[in-house]
Amino acid sequence: xxxxxxxxxxxxxxxxxxxxxxxxxxxxxxxxxxxxxxxxxxxxxxxxxxxxxxxxxxxxxxxxxxxxxxxxxxxxxxxxxxxxxxxxxxxxxxxxxxxxxxxxxxxxxxxxxxxxxxxxxxxxxxxxxxxxxxxxxxxxxxxxxxxxxxxxxxxxxxxxxxxxxxxxxxxxxxxxxxxxxxxxxxxxxxxxxxxxxxxxxxxxxxxxxxxxxxxxxxxxxxxxxxxxxxxxxxxxxxxxxxxxxxxxxxxxxxxxxxxxxxxxxxxxxxxxxxxxxxxxxxxxxxxxxxxxxxxxxxxxxxxxxxxxxxxxxxxxxxxxxxxxxxxxxxxxxx
Numbered sequence: 001x002x003x004x005x006x007x008x009x010x011x012x013x014x015x016x017x018x019x020x021x022x023x024x025x026x027x028x029x030x031x032x033x034x035x036x037x038x039x040x041x042x043x044x045x046x047x048x049x050x051x052x053x054x055x056x057x058x059x060x061x062x063x064x065x066x067x068x069x070x071x072x073x074x075x076x077x078x079x080x081x082x083x084x085x086x087x088x089x090x091x092x093x094x095x096x097x098x099x100x101x102x103x104x105x106x107x108x109x110x111x112x113x114x115x116x117x118x119x120x121x122x123x124x125x126x127x128x129x130x131x132x133x134x135x136x137x138x139x140x141x142x143x144x145x146x147x148x149x150x151x152x153x154x155x156x157x158x159x160x161x162x163x164x165x166x167x168x169x170x171x172x173x174x175x176x177x178x179x180x181x182x183x184x185x186x187x188x189x190x191x192x193x194x195x196x197x198x199x200x201x202x203x204x205x206x207x208x209x210x211x212x213x214x215x216x217x218x219x220x221x222x223x224x225x226x227x228x229x230x231x232x233x234x235x236x237x238x239x240x241x242x243x244x245x246x247x248x249x250x251x252x253x254x255x256x257x258x259x260x261x262x263x264x265x266x267x268x269x270x271x272x273x274x275x276x277x278x279x280x281x282x283x284x285x286x287x288x289x290x291x292x293x294x295x296x297x298x299x300x301x302x303x304x305x306x307x308x309x310x311x312x313x314x315x316x317x318x319x320x321x322x323x324x325x326x327x328x329x330x331x332x333x334x
């Protein structure tokens with residue numbers, strides 16, 4: 001198996017396998033379309049590649065071998081306000097062309113499969129549902145007391161993980177948690193993820209306007225060790241969004257034993273609703289009530305943790321890899 005990189009290969013232990021040949025192509029830093037349409041196809045042809053897997057939305061259109069492409073969501077169609085005009089147009093054009101060029105399209109949720117087929121009826125019959133699994137390479141969880149001590153926590157901790165986008169309702173989450181500040185004077189909200197809102201949202205201003213200054217920790221991107229500590233310390237994780245293709249941080253929270261509040265719109269409510277409290281993402285009162293229920297009700301917390309772990313156990317990257325491999329083998333034999 002050949003794995004191609006724009007620049008040097010990352011120091012990932014998986015790449016040390018004797019079955020994988022890493023191919024750094026050039027010094028890196030080239031624009032994506034130039035690299036994927038001019039540099040990568042030439043290397044793949046020279047290596048005699050018989051089937052090509054593109055794991056993120058688009059495949060090289062000028063490489064004429066069977067291609068399998070994973071489309072994680074259709075946000076650039078369904079939530080265009082999260083993208084700049086040129087970036088959104090580029091994504092829509094490339095993904096549309098890749099869907100039509102691919103032998104097989106992998107969708108990460110049943111909702112995603114339905115959405116792709118609704119937007120592009122001509123690809124029906126070529127879309128396969130291959131779900132994500134929870135990360136199995138995070139550091140082992142430390143004890144809850146140790147995690148809370150490491151973060152300096154004196155009260156309940158609410159956690160959310162993922163890039164901050166317009167559709168993920170950051171202001172609603174802050175206001176919802178803010179409604180609980182009098183019941184829980186030491187409550188804190190930890191926000192893990194980069195600010196990618198368009199136009200750029202002043203997160204600190206949102207926090208101040210909600211009366212939550214000093215109670216919200218805007219932590220940006222954190223490494224895996226830091227993320228494991230935050231999962232271990234959290235009392236509840238909240239994920240609000242008007243639209244998602246899957247919701248991987250929800251699955252990872254459940255796998256780590258954190259009770260979850262999740263929004264109803266697809267695909268998170270559909271995938272995770274059986275093991276979470278489901279809310280409308282713009283209703284700060286219902287979000288606040290849901291968080292309060294988890295913090296106050298020990299039996300509910302235990303039930304959510306048990307159901308979340310059971311749901312997460314039904315997902316695995318090994319299963320995703322096996323399903324993907326079968327699709328690649330079928331494409332290669334076509």
